[in-house]
Amino acid sequence: MLNIPAIRWGKPYDSLEKEEVVHFSTGEPIAxxxxxxxxxxxxxxxxxxxxxxxxxxFSPEEILDKLATAGKLYLEADLPIGDGSQTPEAFVHAQSxxxxxxxxxxxxxxxxxxxxxxxxxxILDSLTRGLDLNILSRGYGKEPGRDxxxxxxxQSPVLGAVLPSNSPxxxxxxxxxxxxxxxxxxxxxxxEPWTPYRIFSAMVEAGLPAEAFSLYPGAxxxxxxxxxxxxxxxxxxxxxxxxxxYHGNPKVQPHGPxxxxxxxxxxxVDDWPQYLDLMVQSVFANxxxxxxxxxxxxxxxxxxxxxxxIAEKIGPTxxxxxxxxxxxxxAFTMPGMAPAVWGMIESDLAEDGVTDYTASYGERLVxxxxxxxxxxxVVHAENxxxxxxSKEYMxxxxxxxxxxxxxxxxxxxxxxxxxxxxxxxxxAKDLVNATHIDRLNIGPIPTHKVxxxxxxxxxxxxxxxxxxxxxxxxxxxxxx
Amino acid sequence: xxxxxLTPEVEAAAKAAKDRLDAxxxxxxxxxxxxxxxxxxxxxxxxxxxxxxxxxxxxFDDLKKFPLFEDEWLxxxxxxxxxxxxxxxxxxxxxxxxxTTGIPKSRxxxxxxxxxxxxxxxxxxxxxxxxxxxxxxxxxxxPRRLRLAVEHLAQVRGGICFCIDLDxxxxxxxxxxxxMDQLEAYKKHCIDQAITILTAxxxxxxxxxxxxxxxxxxxxxxxxxxxLAEAGITGIFSGGTEFTPQWTRYCIEELFGGGPxxxxxxxxxxxxxxxxxxxxxxxxxxxxxxxxxYYAPQPRAVTEVVSFDDPNEPVPYGETGRxxxxxxxxxxxxxxxxERDEGEREMPYLTYPWEGVSGVRPFHGFASSTTVGVY
Numbered sequence: 001m002l003n004i005p006a007i008r009w010g011k012p013y014d015s016l017e018k019e020e021v022v023h024f025s026t027g028e029p030i031a032x033x034x035x036x037x038x039x040x041x042x043x044x045x046x047x048x049x050x051x052x053x054x055x056x057x058f059s060p061e062e063i064l065d066k067l068a069t070a071g072k073l074y075l076e077a078d079l080p081i082g083d084g085s086q087t088p089e090a091f092v093h094a095q096s097x098x099x100x101x102x103x104x105x106x107x108x109x110x111x112x113x114x115x116x117x118x119x120x121x122x123i124l125d126s127l128t129r130g131l132d133l134n135i136l137s138r139g140y141g142k143e144p145g146r147d148x149x150x151x152x153x154x155q156s157p158v159l160g161a162v163l164p165s166n167s168p169x170x171x172x173x174x175x176x177x178x179x180x181x182x183x184x185x186x187x188x189x190x191x192e193p194w195t196p197y198r199i200f201s202a203m204v205e206a207g208l209p210a211e212a213f214s215l216y217p218g219a220x221x222x223x224x225x226x227x228x229x230x231x232x233x234x235x236x237x238x239x240x241x242x243x244x245x246y247h248g249n250p251k252v253q254p255h256g257p258x259x260x261x262x263x264x265x266x267x268x269v270d271d272w273p274q275y276l277d278l279m280v281q282s283v284f285a286n287x288x289x290x291x292x293x294x295x296x297x298x299x300x301x302x303x304x305x306x307x308x309x310i311a312e313k314i315g316p317t318x319x320x321x322x323x324x325x326x327x328x329x330x331a332f333t334m335p336g337m338a339p340a341v342w343g344m345i346e347s348d349l350a351e352d353g354v355t356d357y358t359a360s361y362g363e364r365l366v367x368x369x370x371x372x373x374x375x376x377x378v379v380h381a382e383n384x385x386x387x388x389x390s391k392e393y394m395x396x397x398x399x400x401x402x403x404x405x406x407x408x409x410x411x412x413x414x415x416x417x418x419x420x421x422x423x424x425x426x427x428a429k430d431l432v433n434a435t436h437i438d439r440l441n442i443g444p445i446p447t448h449k450v451x452x453x454x455x456x457x458x459x460x461x462x463x464x465x466x467x468x469x470x471x472x473x474x475x476x477x478x479x480x
Numbered sequence: 481x482x483x484x485x486l487t488p489e490v491e492a493a494a495k496a497a498k499d500r501l502d503a504x505x506x507x508x509x510x511x512x513x514x515x516x517x518x519x520x521x522x523x524x525x526x527x528x529x530x531x532x533x534x535x536x537x538x539x540f541d542d543l544k545k546f547p548l549f550e551d552e553w554l555x556x557x558x559x560x561x562x563x564x565x566x567x568x569x570x571x572x573x574x575x576x577x578x579x580t581t582g583i584p585k586s587r588x589x590x591x592x593x594x595x596x597x598x599x600x601x602x603x604x605x606x607x608x609x610x611x612x613x614x615x616x617x618x619x620x621x622x623p624r625r626l627r628l629a630v631e632h633l634a635q636v637r638g639g640i641c642f643c644i645d646l647d648x649x650x651x652x653x654x655x656x657x658x659x660m661d662q663l664e665a666y667k668k669h670c671i672d673q674a675i676t677i678l679t680a681x682x683x684x685x686x687x688x689x690x691x692x693x694x695x696x697x698x699x700x701x702x703x704x705x706x707x708l709a710e711a712g713i714t715g716i717f718s719g720g721t722e723f724t725p726q727w728t729r730y731c732i733e734e735l736f737g738g739g740p741x742x743x744x745x746x747x748x749x750x751x752x753x754x755x756x757x758x759x760x761x762x763x764x765x766x767x768x769x770x771x772x773x774y775y776a777p778q779p780r781a782v783t784e785v786v787s788f789d790d791p792n793e794p795v796p797y798g799e800t801g802r803x804x805x806x807x808x809x810x811x812x813x814x815x816x817x818x819e820r821d822e823g824e825r826e827m828p829y830l831t832y833p834w835e836g837v838s839g840v841r842p843f844h845g846f847a848s849s850t851t852v853g854v855y
Contacts (some may be wrong), residue, residue, distance in 0.1 A: 016770060039695040040730055043702075045503045365560055374799040 002031040004082035004193060006217060007200065008044050009051065010210025012082075019190060019217070022372045023097040024333035025322075029316030030094055031082070033193055035218045038226025041185070044214060045158075045230045051183025052157035054209035063179055063208070064121050070199070070206035071117030075110060079201040086198065093323075094447045099166060100331030100371060102322045105286055109169045116172040116452060117202075122181045124269045125185055126453035127176070127461050136461075137181055140470040151470030156251075158183035158214075158232035159464065160234030162224040163196060165189030165334075166394060167289050170237055170255065171199065172373060174451075178203065183212040185231055187224050191215055228252055233464055242343065250331075251464055257392040257415030258291025264299040264306075265422025266405045272302050273309070275444055279398075280313045282419070282447040284376065287330035288396030291416050294447045295392035297400045298384075298408055307357040307380040308402040314376035314396055315361035329395070331371040338365060341393050345377070348391060353382035358399075384411040409434050417447045417459065418447050484791035486828065493833035495596070497778060501834070502539040504779035508538040508808040517566040521553070522813060525559075540782070543806060544792045545712070546815040551755070554585035562588045562638055564810065568643035572805040577754040580652040584623075587754050592811045593629040599638050599777055600717075603760050609715035612638040613685035616713075618693045620648045622729055623722075625754045630688045640683060644673040653684050665690075671700040676679035678711040686715040691722040691731070698735040702718035709744050710734065718760075719750040721821055721841050732770075739766070750774070751840055754816035756781045756805045764834070774840065775832030785837050789843070794835075797825050803837055819843075 005012035011053040015034035055063065070466060078087045086094070092110065096103040109272050115178060116123060124133060131150075135141035140151035159177035163186060164170060177184060188196045196215055205211045216223050216381055228234050228246070235253045236242055243256040262279055282294035320327035332338035342365040357378045358364065366373040376396035381389045387444060389401045390413055403411055409430055412418070417432055420431050428442050441447070450456070486494065493555060512518045513526055513533040526533060531545050551612035554562075559574055568588055575593075576584040613633035619626050633639035654663040675695055678684055689697060694716065698708055731747065732739055740746040751774040752758040759774040759781075776783040785801040787793040795801035803821045822843045826836035 017724060035726070037695075037727060037730065039699070039727075042699055044701075111495060184708065189722070229660065229664055245660070249661075268638055 001029055002082045002084045002086075004031050004197060004217070005034045006032075006036045006040075007213060007215040009047060009214055010038070010204070010212070013040075013146050015472075018174060021094075021098050021191065021193065024100045024331050025368070030097055031193070033188075033190070033217045036216050036223060037157065037218060038222045041214075041216050041223055041226045043175075045185070045278045048157045048185070048231070049184060051185075051212040052154070052181060052215075054212045055178065055181040055183065056208070057336075058181075060179070060181070063181065064124075064133075066203070066206040066208050067120050067179055068118045070202040070208070073116065073205050074198055074202040075114040077202070077205065079198055081194075081197050081201060090204050091194055091198055093400040095192065096322045098191045098194070098333070100333040101166075101287065101289070102324070102327035102330065103325070104321070104325050105330070108286070109195075109384050112169055113171055113175070113199065116175050117199075119452065120176065123452055124176060124179055124461075125457060127459055133180075136465060146301065149470055149472075150467050153468045154182065154465055156182065156232035156233060156464070158185050158233075160185040160187075160227045160231035161203065161238040162187045162220065162227055162234070162238070163189050163192070164237040167193035167237075167286075167291075169286065169290060171195045173255070173456060173460070174235060175199070177464065178208065178212070180461070180464060182464060183214070183393075185214045185234075185375060186216070187220070187227050188215055188217050190217070200462050206257075222349045240458075245293075253458060255265075255291065255457055258293070259296065259390070259392050259414055260292055260294050260417035260420070261296040261298060261412055262294050262447060263328055263405075263408055263412070263416045263418065264418040264421070265298070265420060265424050265427055266300055267303055267424050269299045270420050272299070272306050276306075276313070277311055278419075278421075278444055279306070280310055281396045283310065283378075284314050284328065284396045285446070287328060288376070289330055290448060291393050292448045292450060293396070293416075294419070295398055296389065296412070296415075298403050298412060299400070300402070300404050303400045303402040304380055307378050310359070310398065310400070311357035311378040314371075315358040315378065317376050317396075319366060319373050319375070329373055329375065331368075331373055332394075333371050338374050341366065341374060341395075344391075345388075345393065345397075348386075348388035351386055351388070354386050354388050355380045384456075408441040412436075414438075417441065417450075419447050490500070490828055490830055490833055494828045497828075497833045498540075501779040501782065502661040503542065503810055505540045506538055508810065508813060509533050509543075511566075512564065512813040515565075517564055519564045520561040529634045533662075540806075543815045546617075548791055549814045549817040551585055551817060554587060555583045557586075559586050559588060562586075562812070567811065569573050571626070574623070576623040578614050578674060580649045580656075585754075587625070588813060588834075589625065591809050592809050593625050594632045594636075596777060596780070597629045597633040599780075600758050600760065601633055601636050604637075604715065604748070605746060607714075608740060608744075609637065609686045613714075614639045614683050615641040616674060616677055616684045616687040616689075617641050617643040618670070618687055618689035618697060620646050622649075624648075626688070629758075634686070634687075637686075639686065642677045642684060644670055644677070656840060667696055668700075672695045675700055675704070676712075678713070683712070685712055687713055688717055690720050691718060691727050691771050694718060694731065695727075695735065698731075714744055714746065716745065717750055718747060719752065722750045723772060724841070725764075725772060728764055728770045728772065729766070732766075751837075752781075753805075753819075754806050755812075756783075757809075759783060759836075760832070762831075763805065771838055773826045773838040774842070775826075775836040776805075776807060778832075778834050780809050781808070782808070782833065782834075783837050785823060786818075788815070791816065795825050797827050797835075800824050800839075802843060803840065 005014045017035040018032040020029045066246045078085050092103050092106045095106045110376040159182045161174045186196045200213050237255045243254045246252040248256040364375045374395040379399045381399050381401045385401045388399045417439045418437045512522045570590045573589045574586050578584045617630040631641040639804050736743040736745045749761045750758050757777045759776045762773045784804045786804045803819040805817045821840050823837040825839040828834050
């Protein structure tokens with residue numbers, strides 16, 4: 001069994017308190033993860049500037065090269081972790097075993113992380129709109145061909161992140177920080193320490209300075225809260241309560257439920273069967289766990305037929321062993337969570353005008369000895385006022401909502417991703433101007449098909465750097 | 481681990497302690513259930529029992545005949561129903577626990593807190609808790625036993641105790657509402673009060689603090705470019721389920737800058753609550769992995785570690801169970817109360833020749849719903 005210490009500016013710290021990471025279905029311990037308290041993190045943050053200075057020893061180009069190497073190592077190498085090492089397959093197996101995510105999905109998420117590491121130059125070129133990274137590194141400079149001084153002030157020497165246990169794909173969001181020469185302070189999820197530790201290991205093996213990285217596993221309420229209060233720029237992944245808690249806090253970028261949606265315009269809705277596969281995939285990919293999965297499909301008509309058709313596709317899905325390449329459902333590994341979610345859904349279904357189109361495919365809640373599953377659900381809401389129209393759950397669950405097109409933008413609420421399938425220019429223009437839609441797709445683009453060259457829930461460059469004035473004039477120093 | 485692994489010396493001491501406990505139990509039950517001395521609550525309760533405590537409780541084990549003590553009985557009045565008739569004319573204190581929402585639990589006291597802390601005082605090393613030095617009480621204020629108890633501890637050792645304003649009920653409300661920024665601000669407000677006292681020339685050398693507040697105090701002093709040792713502190717007693725081996729190690733190694741010989745600061749954990757007295761700890765050292773083992777102040781109070789399924793069945797030594805408290809003083813009688821904590825049952829040893837409990841932490845059955853270590 002692996003013994004995984006905390007990492008304090010690159011140095012392992014073996015805590016006296018450890019939590020076992022266990023296999024979700026067998027209960028077999030996979031690793032012992034050191035647990036540290038918030039006080040340790042707070043004290044370590046006195047030295048956060050050293051993490052940035054360690055990265056500033058390299059040029060941005062050198063760091064990008066090392067990140068590309070790290071991406072390859074992350075994907076292919078046997079890398080150290082704690083008192084042992086891990087092959088890519090062992091990593092996939094461990095991640096699946098502790099999170100309940102099928103192994104082929106873990107491999108898919110690995111590809112995403114590696115892609116971002118290996119394509120960082122393009123991603124940053126896009127997010128910075130082509131800015132020379134040396135200007136961010138030095139803090140100021142002139143762009144070639146323009147005699148205008150630019151200055152960007154880094155807002156923190158490190159980026160912190162309180163990471164989730166349920167979605168290994170989100171790690172792509174904090175990776176650019178290293179390329180921007182900010183250290184990383186991570187609180188790994190209790191059930192998914194694997195990705196942050198493997199990325200840390202790959203980066204160090206690739207030649208990046210270990211002292212730029214800290215990983216503090218521990219209780220969210222303690223070390224997570226300490227991280228968010230003592231780092232000047234941090235991300236947190238959590239539920240709606242977390243989002244609400246940190247809303248408006250300029251130091252914290254909260255990531256949570258996406259409430260992503262597909263809108264079918266009146267001009268295309270009669271041809272809905274043409275978009276059935278797109279809708280199914282948007283709901284079903286990655287076991288419906290991501291914020292980029294569609295939780296709502298909105299149309300002015302044919303909604304019952306759409307619900308019926310999606311239900312026919314995903315309703316019969318069976319639970320399969322996570323090592324099976326055909327497995328498409330992830331287990332709920334946290335005790336009591338699936339029954340609690342099911343309780344909320346039952347309450348949603350009790351409302352008049354709400355119909356469960358997957359009811360005929362058998363019990364949705366499947367409780368096992370050590371984990372539970374929720375099988376895919378398609379629910380029809382006859383109008384947007386139904387409670388279920390604004391719900392998102394962490395499994396393939398979608399509400400198909402009947403709503404006149406002219407009311408859609410007003411009624412859909414916050415949507416991380418909105419795919420509007422329409423050629424109606426007026427509708428598209430109104431969607432562009434809507435302030436509660438983050439990523440907007442106009443046309444038949446699945447919600448989970450994310451273009452890495454586009455910002456996600458805000459541009460990380462704008463989160464980490466602030467544009468400011470910088471003027472300089474020569475100073476004459478008397479000869480000594 | 482069986483009890484026959486005890487040395488003959490410890491075994492003899494344990495036997496003597498058990499005899500004392502049995503005799504003390506008999507006397508205490510006689511007191512609380514006799515019409516001339518008992519309190520209205522227990523005299524009334526006696527009518528519901530299917531046995532006569534006056535004739536059928538002769539030794540400690542006979543207390544198992546009582547139903548478990550329900551702390552809900554302590555909610556609401558009249559508070560006088562807890563005052564033994566023999567003490568009716570004495571000045572009475574009432575201490576509260578809980579109360580963030582709804583009616584708090586109340587416990588009456590006359591001298592118990594003084595007695596408990598006078599006994600505790602005898603366990604403190606004078607080298608680090610110098611007689612005559614002043615104290616800082618960095619803990620909850622308001623209707624709580626702890627504030628007066630620490631103040632008495634300071635006084636009995638010839639010192640004067642400085643206190644801060646700290647309302648733990650407000651802290652719990654902030655946590656429940658998720659107002660972490662307000663929580664931080666309130667914590668800072670408390671620490672600012674403490675730093676003001678420590679830097680005002682009052683010759684404070686000893687203090688009580690909860691783990692969270694000790695940590696915050698050390699970090700607050702560091703921000704000002706100083707340390708707890710430089711502020712003059714040499715002795716600390718603390719308590720709570722957050723007082724874990726890992727926290728202790730972090731605190732000693734990083735916040736204090738080493739063990740007592742190196743940093744000049746000695747810290748001892750304690751375990752207790754308003755219902756019980758104060759359980760002391762075996763010395764906590766790096767050599768034993770900072771293990772924390774508590775021993776109740778027998779015979780005035782007893783801690784047992786019992787089966788999760790049967791509260792009358794102790795678990796074997798070294799095994800995990802629920803912490804069960806019994807309080808046996810003339811002021812207050814609690815015949816078996818299941819604490820909100822669990823831990824491992826520890827062997828007697830010469831200083832405390834009765835069973836102890838180590839690894840105390842919130843009971844796993846409702847750990848997720850308990851807000852601990854808030855102040």
